[in-house]
Amino acid sequence: MINFNGTILAEEANILTQNRGFLYGDAVFETVKIRKGVILFLEDHYFRLMASMRVVRMEIPMNFTMEYFEEQLLLVVKANNISEAARVRITVYRNDGGYYLPKKNTVSFLVHGTALEVNEYLFDTNVYEVDLFKDFYITKQLLSSIKSTNRLLNTAASIYASENGLDNCLLLNDSKNVVEAIQGNVFMVLGTKLITPPVSEGCLNGVMRKQILALAKKIENLEVVEAVISPFDLQKADELFITNVIKGVQPITKYRKKSFQTKVSCQLVELLNEQIAL
Template sequence: MHICFDGKILKSGEPVLSADDKSYRYGDGLFETIKMVKGQMPLFDLHMNRLFSSMQLLEFSPPALFTPEKLKTDIISVCNKNNCTDLARIRLSVSRGNGGIYEYDRDRIHCLIESWPGNPSYNQLNENGLVVGVFPHARKSMDLFSRLKSANYLPYTMAARFAKQQQWNDCLLLNTDGAIADASIANLFLVDGDEIITPAIGQGGVEGVMRRYLIDKMRESGFAVEERAVFVNDAAGAEEMFLTNAMNGIRWVGRFENKILKNNKTRSLYHQFIETLWS
């Protein structure tokens, strides 16, 4: 397998990050998980919009040649090298560079691109509903940085471990107000009659690209989508629940805590907006 580090294709086993990399030391970095299907990246523009707006918020100083076009070229190169252009999971990681926490004059971003063959299940709606619960040991903040897909992923890592210990498929994380932020690797949607509800940006969840794509498509098609604070009681009372991310699109939840959920509307949304995205 190969990687691309700062524009150079290298063998994946070669060391590339130094001990004073700011992403390693302080979590001072960002990442994107991108899906490639048949040599195309359907949500690439949304990924780049999020990445570059996040870099601006964090006051990163990218070089002039660090552009979406160059990143696309590097991604395609490493996917070709790894023979996974038909279906790939791509991780693009950006760090502020090397140095101490106050060494701003040494800022020089590093970019690491990794790719792996994708699981065929990425292109299918899950047959069995997910089992989901609530992670009790962390509360996400609701500040300017909470929506970023940052290298500081500790609450989500611990939530994923907790879910595995409970024999669940995923966990919902709460914010400091006790409302739902998101899940460990996905955004949350609820179906309540004709209304589709999702935690608003600003409620502590990561601003997912699939979330953005799906909301826009649903509203264009006349669906009522409400973005607001969502509490555990809302989830417990919902008719359906599904999770979204860039790799799977939509995954339906079959059981939340002790409640069994349907998937009628979720299945319809998948076929209307997600299945066509991958074809």
């Protein structure tokens, strides 16, 4: 028997009592954007999920091919009639059993999705203010670069942003350098350079990050660089923006007393929409 919210129930009545994703954060996930029945950047999402599973020593089922991955995600959007524009998440968790040491490394998965209002990437012209989150720090290690369900730091930072009237926070690593935003990678334009932290600094190896690095090389007179960004660099920047696969590119317009232009982020949104329309 278990106590669930003050009520004694049979243990079998609550599926979370043995779920390793719930008990230990023993799970990894991918969030994809679906446009007109097509998973954007399918290959990148699939291989990142496979890499994440290998990093945490999960057993990858023989049938878990890219075609199977695609099929399972599309089943959900078709069942919910949201194929035109959807956000879909797949969470892969190690099966029940054991404590810190699992009894087995086999996995199960859960897919769920929600409708999006539009299927293209929009350029946001609203004021978007950020500040640093300094309560906790990201460590410079391989686990920081994958999408695991251990997201307490991001949750705490989201609450901090809400309490302080911010739209987002920039997260720091244990060297006190800027790594990423709460839900995306961060880019900085400084003169003729577009700079983003390398994955070795502890940032997520973002799917949209990869797309932006490639697309930015098409912009004339813009040098694309992966380099450390310190908090002091933010005050010198001409432009800051955040990237993730659902939003695309989110311009930052204000950091403390500094305001930023949005020229490069606007160009990148245009290039991104051209790419997904092909």
